[in-house]
Amino acid sequence: MGPNFKNPVRRSATQLEVEGSFDTHGEVIGNVMIGFLIIPEDNTEALTEPITGIVTLTNDQLTTRTPDADDPDVKITSGEFVKADVSNAFNLQVGAKVRVIGLSVAVKAGEPAIGGSGPPDAPAFQTYTWCVDRRVVGP
Numbered sequence: 001m002g003p004n005f006k007n008p009v010r011r012s013a014t015q016l017e018v019e020g021s022f023d024t025h026g027e028v029i030g031n032v033m034i035g036f037l038i039i040p041e042d043n044t045e046a047l048t049e050p051i052t053g054i055v056t057l058t059n060d061q062l063t064t065r066t067p068d069a070d071d072p073d074v075k076i077t078s079g080e081f082v083k084a085d086v087s088n089a090f091n092l093q094v095g096a097k098v099r100v101i102g103l104s105v106a107v108k109a110g111e112p113a114i115g116g117s118g119p120p121d122a123p124a125f126q127t128y129t130w131c132v133d134r135r136v137v138g139p
Contacts (some may be wrong), residue, residue: 003099007137016086023078027109032057041097053086094138101131
């Protein structure tokens, strides 16, 4: 559970494709923003000038489901994202090891009032940060 990245795809000497998934407990209001950094292994220049990108998942790209029919109050919201125009600033080759660091920002719908009486909680921002080791792959 939680957002994740797949292996970046080398589209050319100047372009990488970054894709992955987003999921969270509860319902999301509006869009989800996912910012990311790609830092090649053993590249000190990338520590101050990493490859960066931002992906926006629009609300119509998200699905909300109830995985447990016995507990309809538990909901999971999910979506897939692709970003094809990220600069391959370091001309990363297939097989290069990279660290991908992500930050997702979503507005979560408020939870129903306890006991079902009264208004629901107010919506709130949710942020989530994660990082994974990946390898650049070919198309």
